[in-house]
Amino acid sequence: MKVECHQVENWLGLYADGVLGEHQSSMIRAHLGSCETCAVLLLELEFAIALCKEYPELDPPPQLIERVLERTIGQHRSLSWTEYLRELFRPLYASPRFATGACLAAISLSIVMNALGINLGEVRWSEITPQSVVDSLHRTANVAYDNGMRRLNGSKILYQIQSRIEELQGDDSQPQKRPQAESESRDRPRESSATEHRLAVRTLDPQCGQVLEGATAPQAGVL
Amino acid sequence: MTDVDAEIIEQARRGDPLAWEKIVTRHTRRVYNLCFRFVGRVDQAEDLTQDIFVKVFRNIESFKAESGQFVTWLMSVGRNLLIDYYRQSKDDRMTVSVTSEEDDERSILDSVPASEPSALAEMEREERSVLLRRALDRLAPQLREAVILRDLEELSYEDIERILKVPEGTVKSRINRGRLELARSLQKLRLRTREI
16 A cells, blocks of 8 residues: 555654554555655654754763752751762663663673683682783784684685695696696505505405405406 | 662752752753743853752652653653743833844853864854754744753653643644754855855
8 A cells, every 4th residue: 555745743752762663663664665755754854853863861960869859848968978978870880871881791791801811710810910801912912823724725626726836836847747646646546545445345254255355356457 | 760869859848958959950951941042041040050950849749650750750840930020121121122043143152151263173162052052942932841841851742742742643743843944054155155
């Protein structure tokens, strides 16, 4: 079903909030794809919401609490400093946003500490010196470099590239030997497979071993 | 509402000054910012914050924990007082002659607390705040309070319903219309600023 601009306007503010159902949202999406005016309006609307979100939160003047107390209970502040600070910042640290931020910060810190090879359970304050931090960083960098190089050297693709280069070098220096080398490399697997076959037969059937050995002897001679 | 909150509010209702002091200390920042967002002037926001707490202190007996959070109730009391204030000041404004855009802008700039204009980003942020303040002032009161509660106070639709005491459909309609008008107003203001 197609919708008109005025219908979209009735929903656009809620669409930006993501509170509309899937049916309405898909109709709006389809309309926005074809109507530039409404698409621009949505951008303006999102800009307005973003401005609201970044609107500064002001610190109330310190004497405001005193004035409120004076006007309500007729006395000055009697909370201790610790209680005062705890109550003052409670809405901040009790908010879900703060809790999420604190958790993310803790996770990031633990990842960084892990990467630096620092185990908090084993760390003593006396050991935390600039020199020890630098040494730890140096050690971590070396270990990371070694691991990286080992993986690089052990990678299959490197072997393939290396063998290809050797092949190419071989082509340049001894082009006349190539057919012979190729025939050798073709024969080698056949030889080994035939040998393996004989060994396997002997192992499986020791009684028929001699007969089989005799039967296979000419083959071995051919090979 | 947590048990600690409920306990403190109960103590305050029984007349414990220390419990009341905790409530004031905990919620002053929020109430003050709500007032500033409604009126846009720090001096008026301070006066209104005091008035709201006086009203809450006198009516704390009427707060019912089962009907919702204390903060929602506090915001509801604050909102009623701010609407009263708006009605009074509207009568005053009607007698004032139309001011020029420059005067208007200057008065808004004066209303924002001075801060260190060290970084360009900070200046731009302040400019945007001033722009938003002007656009908010142009909204009808019902739409403005809906936008403030949703986008500046970041309250849920349910909490806004409780504060405004209107059905969900009305809340959504006001938020939608408020946002659209705010967006159009901001667009016009930005275009005018560019022309200057």
